[in-house]
Amino acid sequence: xxxxxxxxxxxxxxxxxxxxxxxxxxxxxxxxxxxxxxxxxxxxxxxxxxxxxxxxxxxxxxxxxxxxxxxxxxxxxxxxxxxxxxxxxxxxxxxxxxxxxxxxxxxxxxxxxxxxxxxxxxxxxxxxxxxxxxxxxxxxxxxxxxxxxxxxxxxxxxxxxxxxxxxxxxxxxxx
Numbered sequence: 001x002x003x004x005x006x007x008x009x010x011x012x013x014x015x016x017x018x019x020x021x022x023x024x025x026x027x028x029x030x031x032x033x034x035x036x037x038x039x040x041x042x043x044x045x046x047x048x049x050x051x052x053x054x055x056x057x058x059x060x061x062x063x064x065x066x067x068x069x070x071x072x073x074x075x076x077x078x079x080x081x082x083x084x085x086x087x088x089x090x091x092x093x094x095x096x097x098x099x100x101x102x103x104x105x106x107x108x109x110x111x112x113x114x115x116x117x118x119x120x121x122x123x124x125x126x127x128x129x130x131x132x133x134x135x136x137x138x139x140x141x142x143x144x145x146x147x148x149x150x151x152x153x154x155x156x157x158x159x160x161x162x163x164x165x166x167x168x169x170x171x172x173x174x175x
Contacts (some may be wrong), residue, residue, distance in 0.1 A: 001099045008143045009150075016143070017159050020136045024163050027132045035125055058172075065168050070160035077109050077134075078141035078156045098142045102135070109134030133163060 008016060056064070082105050089100035113134075114127035137156050144150035 001097060001102065004139070005098065005143055005146050008139065009147045013144075013147075013155060016140070017155060017162075020140055020159055021162050021166075024133045024136050024159075025166055028129070028163075028167075031129045031132065035129060039125060041122075062165070062168060066161045066165045070164055071157050073109070073112075074137075074141075074153055074157045074160055077105055077112070078137055079153055081105055081108065082138065082141055082145075082152075098146075102138055102142060105138045106131060106135040109137065 011019070082101055085104045086098065086101040089104075090096055093100070110127040110131040113130040114123035117123045117126045137160055140159055141152040141156045144152035144155045
């Protein structure tokens with residue numbers, strides 16, 4: 001894990017965010033296509049969830065999905081909880097490693113998104129679909145914590161907001 005963090009911290013922040021965004025979008029698209037292929041009912045259950053969002057004016061929808069929610073999730077998961085888990089894992093393992101923090105926060109982020117569809121089979125599928133983006137957000141936060149003059153909150157907020165923006169545009173165009 002240390003080698004990956006060092007390697008990624010050498011990449012320009014903007015380029016790293018754009019590369020992670022591209023990876024998130026491509027992997028996310030593949031994941032959703034596979035879910036649709038094997039579980040078409042999952043997307044039908046998602047449409048019930050999305051009916052709520054379609055009742056909100058577009059400017060509010062974008063503000064919520066692109067600015068407010070990514071900021072709150074960044075503060076909660078990729079700042080507060082990440083640091084708490086890091087301190088606990090350092091204390092328990094007597095080492096300075098981000099490995100446990102990376103896995104725990106990525107799983108917590110995915111689990112939190114599972115509740116969008118309820119604690120059922122579709123919630124589990126939703127969590128599986130979010131595990132990769134959550135992992136990318138977490139690795140960016142860790143890189144920014146380790147980077148000299150790093151800014152984990154701003155960097156993850158931008159990546160998460162851009163990711164949600166692309167998903168919002170895709171929803172509007174294709175659904």
